[in-house]
Amino acid sequence: MSRLAVPKTYKLYIGGKFPRSESGRTYEVAATDGTFLANAAKASRKDARDAVVAARSAQSGWAGATPYNRGQVLYRIAELLEGRRVQFVDEIERSEGVSADAANRQVDEAIDRWVWYAGWADKYAQVAGNANPVSGPYFNLSVPEPTGVVAIVAPQNSSLLGLVSVVAPALVAGNTVVVIASETLPLSAISLSEVLATSDVPGGVVNILTGSPAEITPWLASHADVNAIDLTGAGGLDWVDLEIAAAETLKRVLRPEGGTDSAAPSLDRITALTETKTVWHTKSLI
Amino acid sequence: MTDITQAVAPRATALELFDGPVTDANLRRYLEGIPGVDAVGLEQRAAGLGTRSIKTTSKKWALDTIIGLIDLTTLEGADTPGKVRSLVAKAITPDATDASTPRVAAVCVYGDMVPYAVEALGAHHAKGTDSGINVAAVATAFPSGRASLAIKLSDTADAVDAGADEIDMVIDRGAFLAGRYGQVFDEIVAVKEACRRADGTYAHLKVILETGELNTYDNVRRASWLSILAGGDFIKTSTGKVSPAATLPVTLLMLEVVRDWHRLTGEKIGVKPAGGIRTSKDAIKYLVTVAETVGEDWLQPHLFRFGASSLLNDVLLQRQKMTTGHYSGADYVTID
Numbered sequence: 001m002s003r004l005a006v007p008k009t010y011k012l013y014i015g016g017k018f019p020r021s022e023s024g025r026t027y028e029v030a031a032t033d034g035t036f037l038a039n040a041a042k043a044s045r046k047d048a049r050d051a052v053v054a055a056r057s058a059q060s061g062w063a064g065a066t067p068y069n070r071g072q073v074l075y076r077i078a079e080l081l082e083g084r085r086v087q088f089v090d091e092i093e094r095s096e097g098v099s100a101d102a103a104n105r106q107v108d109e110a111i112d113r114w115v116w117y118a119g120w121a122d123k124y125a126q127v128a129g130n131a132n133p134v135s136g137p138y139f140n141l142s143v144p145e146p147t148g149v150v151a152i153v154a155p156q157n158s159s160l161l162g163l164v165s166v167v168a169p170a171l172v173a174g175n176t177v178v179v180i181a182s183e184t185l186p187l188s189a190i191s192l193s194e195v196l197a198t199s200d201v202p203g204g205v206v207n208i209l210t211g212s213p214a215e216i217t218p219w220l221a222s223h224a225d226v227n228a229i230d231l232t233g234a235g236g237l238d239w240v241d242l243e244i245a246a247a248e249t250l251k252r253v254l255r256p257e258g259g260t261d262s263a264a265p266s267l268d269r270i271t272a273l274t275e276t277k278t279v280w281h282t283k284s285l286i
Numbered sequence: 287m288t289d290i291t292q293a294v295a296p297r298a299t300a301l302e303l304f305d306g307p308v309t310d311a312n313l314r315r316y317l318e319g320i321p322g323v324d325a326v327g328l329e330q331r332a333a334g335l336g337t338r339s340i341k342t343t344s345k346k347w348a349l350d351t352i353i354g355l356i357d358l359t360t361l362e363g364a365d366t367p368g369k370v371r372s373l374v375a376k377a378i379t380p381d382a383t384d385a386s387t388p389r390v391a392a393v394c395v396y397g398d399m400v401p402y403a404v405e406a407l408g409a410h411h412a413k414g415t416d417s418g419i420n421v422a423a424v425a426t427a428f429p430s431g432r433a434s435l436a437i438k439l440s441d442t443a444d445a446v447d448a449g450a451d452e453i454d455m456v457i458d459r460g461a462f463l464a465g466r467y468g469q470v471f472d473e474i475v476a477v478k479e480a481c482r483r484a485d486g487t488y489a490h491l492k493v494i495l496e497t498g499e500l501n502t503y504d505n506v507r508r509a510s511w512l513s514i515l516a517g518g519d520f521i522k523t524s525t526g527k528v529s530p531a532a533t534l535p536v537t538l539l540m541l542e543v544v545r546d547w548h549r550l551t552g553e554k555i556g557v558k559p560a561g562g563i564r565t566s567k568d569a570i571k572y573l574v575t576v577a578e579t580v581g582e583d584w585l586q587p588h589l590f591r592f593g594a595s596s597l598l599n600d601v602l603l604q605r606q607k608m609t610t611g612h613y614s615g616a617d618y619v620t621i622d
Binding site for chain 1: 606614616617
């Protein structure tokens with residue numbers, strides 16, 4: 001017996017919930033050959049605003065979790081990704097038009113990368129922090145702390161790997177994230193939001209918007225409650241203006257990266273979204 | 287209680303309405319004769335009024351109006367003179383980055399903090415007028431109201447002597463729910479009298495119904511009538527210490543009583559929703575409800591107030607968004 005197809009209309013992921021776009025807009029996601037895959041929500045500036053509010057309210061809790069706990073929570077996401085790999089492979093195959101092998105390789109690499117970053121959660125501070133020698137009987141310690149709310153434009157030419165490569169490092173230090181997924185390849189991002197919703201990540205720590213980066217990014221770049229903006233996937237936008245807007249509120253800016261594997265895994269991606277706090281403390285009085 | 291008009295007088299129009307003295311019996315007959323509230327209709331009407339879309343210039347006007355209607359409030363056990371001084375500083379200069387920001391209507395503090403508020407306000411003290419910032423004090427054993435009448439009256443007189451321009455009193459919910467309307471009525475009349483200053487003028491009296499404890503809309507409607515009959519200048523929803531505090535349906539209901547009273551007597555009574563109004567979006571719904579129920583006339587400080595503390599910051603953020611064109615953040619307003 002034949003079945004009717006079930007066409008999907010996906011929603012956004014904001015504050016641990018799945019709301020429709022405030023604007024009510026959707027757009028069609030198509031495969032490379034033009035066939036219909038699904039409808040995705042087309043986020044508006046107000047959705048971005050709501051996402052920032054959610055990220056802000058989740059930030060202190062996420063940053064306050066112990067690094068060990070953050071590592072565990074992030075590792076759990078990798079476990080869930082592994083459990084749903086068939087779905088991810090299928091979506092990548094269909095939306096990128098690549099072979100099953102290539103899709104499998106992308107999912108493998110994304111999961112491995114997530115695990116790699118999860119491992120850094122309770123280690124990066126030892127590497128990026130320092131005990132500074134000073135000319136007095138004091139301990140002088142520099143420690144990295146999360147920047148706060150990070151807005152991210154995900155790489156536009158990659159479904160899952162690009163997204164993971166920019167989101168995971170931002171989370172390691174305790175930042176919360178508002179990420180604009182690839183406009184043409186949003187299905188993996190939507191599935192990732194379903195993974196996150198069923199994981200231990202508190203609502204609001206990751207907020208995923210689908211839609212037009214050209215429309216939403218300027219609002220995030222100028223938003224005074226966003227502390228850093230990662231423009232990795234914004235190469236196709238007028239990113240110089242975005243950087244200028246970001247400078248108005250003293251945001252940290254990561255510039256666009258191109259190439260086949262933009263945002264390659266590195267400790268720098270973690271420390272770029274941290275602030276160094278230096279504290280003085282007296283040595284014991286003997 | 288029999289006839290309390292001998293000692294102190296309730297509102298003159300109330301006496302006319304009752305065609306004689308206000309006794310417990312005819313008060314009960316009157317209040318219980320008021321028709322019941324259509325709860326579904328009320329909530330639907332309130333929800334309907336909440337769907338209006340207020341944009342651009344209207345929104346800008348609304349935001350400025352909201353600031354001018356705020357009773358900036360701090361009612362914590364941990365209040366200090368320093369906290370009150372910083373509250374007053376915020377009332378005088380809500381947004382240091384924008385001198386065109388209007389000032390709030392009043393600061394609302396506990397009775398013992400009134401002298402510090404008055405001192406901090408200095409020349410900005412409006413002293414009961416609309417041209418500056420008034421000092422409102424909560425009195426009568428706020429928030430529970432559980433104290434003897436003598437204590438409540440001296441609490442009130444104390445705050446008035448210290449320079450409070452407005453008194454926010456709580457009704458005795460226990461007596462009200464037990465049906466002793468006369469006692470509640472008496473207390474309001476007596477507190478009103480305690481609001482009298484040496485020169486014969488009166489501090490403004492706001493009567494807090496604490497609607498979250500009255501349980502039904504019918505009770506809210508009765509308590510509103512009772513408070514107005516007894517001489518309250520304002521009826522206020524809540525103390526902010528009980529959940530639910532102010533809700534849109536309850537405020538709508540109280541506004542309807544105020545409208546009916548105005549039609550009946552020509553007198554204008556104020557309404558103050560307090561507690562739980564934290565966002566500009568919510569506050570704008572209240573503005574719409576006021577304008578649609580009693581008319582835009584009521585959107586001035588002596589007839590409508592918001593009792594709020596965190597609302598002001600949200601309004602300032604919205605205001606900054608409208609002025610600068612980009613979203614603002616909590617780093618750009620004061621920490622409460």
